[in-house]
Amino acid sequence: QSPVMISNTAHFSLTNRYLPQAIIIGVRKCGTRALLEMLFLHPQIQKAAGEVHFFDRDENYEKGLEWYRRKMPYSSKGQLTIEKSPSYFVTPEVPERIRAMNASVKLLLIVREPVTRAISDYTQLRTHVATASTAITVEGSPRPPQSSRSFEELVIRADGSINESYRPIAISLYHNYMHRWLEVFSREQILVVNGDQLIEDPVPQLRKIENFLGIEPKIGRHNFYFNHTKGFYCLRNETSEKCLRESKGRRHPRVSPIVVTKLRKFFSIHNQRFFELINEDLNWPE
Ligand code: A3P
Numbered sequence: 001q002s003p004v005m006i007s008n009t010a011h012f013s014l015t016n017r018y019l020p021q022a023i024i025i026g027v028r029k030c031g032t033r034a035l036l037e038m039l040f041l042h043p044q045i046q047k048a049a050g051e052v053h054f055f056d057r058d059e060n061y062e063k064g065l066e067w068y069r070r071k072m073p074y075s076s077k078g079q080l081t082i083e084k085s086p087s088y089f090v091t092p093e094v095p096e097r098i099r100a101m102n103a104s105v106k107l108l109l110i111v112r113e114p115v116t117r118a119i120s121d122y123t124q125l126r127t128h129v130a131t132a133s134t135a136i137t138v139e140g141s142p143r144p145p146q147s148s149r150s151f152e153e154l155v156i157r158a159d160g161s162i163n164e165s166y167r168p169i170a171i172s173l174y175h176n177y178m179h180r181w182l183e184v185f186s187r188e189q190i191l192v193v194n195g196d197q198l199i200e201d202p203v204p205q206l207r208k209i210e211n212f213l214g215i216e217p218k219i220g221r222h223n224f225y226f227n228h229t230k231g232f233y234c235l236r237n238e239t240s241e242k243c244l245r246e247s248k249g250r251r252h253p254r255v256s257p258i259v260v261t262k263l264r265k266f267f268s269i270h271n272q273r274f275f276e277l278i279n280e281d282l283n284w285p286e
Pocket of ligand 1: 027028029030031032033034086119120121123198199232233234244247248249250251
């Protein structure tokens with residue numbers, strides 16, 4: 001499909017694909033999809049379909065910026081193009097690669113309270129493993145597959161210490177990744193979005209983002225309605241209504257309150273380091 005040819009005559013609106021001016025860099029399971037879909041309610045936003053994974057996968061990055069640009073949606077003058085690939089946040093090469101594309105790009109980082117994020121991540125991994133293991137039956141397997149291991153078993157080692165190398169825990173140690181971004185970008189270029197508040201009350205978070213992106217405040221209460229069955233806000237505009245897919249807003253397994261308390265204590269110092277880096281306190285429970 002070739003882009004609509006552009007004329008410089010004023011009454012033809014510009015329609016072409018542009019490299020993103022803003023990127024949602026992560027964190028996975030913090031509401032990256034919800035954030036992108038909510039921003040797309042804005043008439044000045046166009047979003048890339050799916051996750052592009054240009055900067056974090058060498059095989060894509062090697063294809064070059066023109067390949068990346070072609071993955072972007074058509075947009076007209078005055079619109080911003082946004083893509084989201086949550087693994088950008090944790091991949092070491094990404095900040096420098098994004099800077100090389102556009103040193104003044106705007107970055108959106110959505111975070112959640114780290115223990116909730118870890119449980120959400122565990123829930124997703126368990127769903128994926130369960131789906132895969134129904135395809136390949138492991139009849140007579142002497143060890144239970146990872147999918148049936150509880151969160152508590154995976155997170156707490158036999159000696160009672162926290163398994164920091166378990167991926168859902170490691171990714172919640174935000175400061176370990178954030179410092180790399182701040183070595184490459186100024187703090188003003190990165191907006192930290194509160195993912196827990198985006199669930200509770202999306203409009204104030206979106207207002208902050210509109211302001212950060214320099215677009216008119218257009219997304220309002222009229223764009224949301226609470227769906228009691230789903231337990232989350234769903235989106236609407238003049239013509240349609242939609243909730244996010246079932247994989248967004250999963251039911252989490254019950255986790256022992258003792259383990260939750262232990263984890264909150266463990267994360268406390270790490271959260272402080274993150275807050276110092278971003279110069280903002282998100283008041284997560286300790
Ligand atoms: P859970 O499914 O664990 O509840 P991501 O898109 O980055 O994978 O994030 C998924 C998370 O987005 C979900 O995690 C859910 O809590 C959160 N979320 C935020 N707003 C939502 C909404 N309006 N509908 C559904 N999920 C939403």
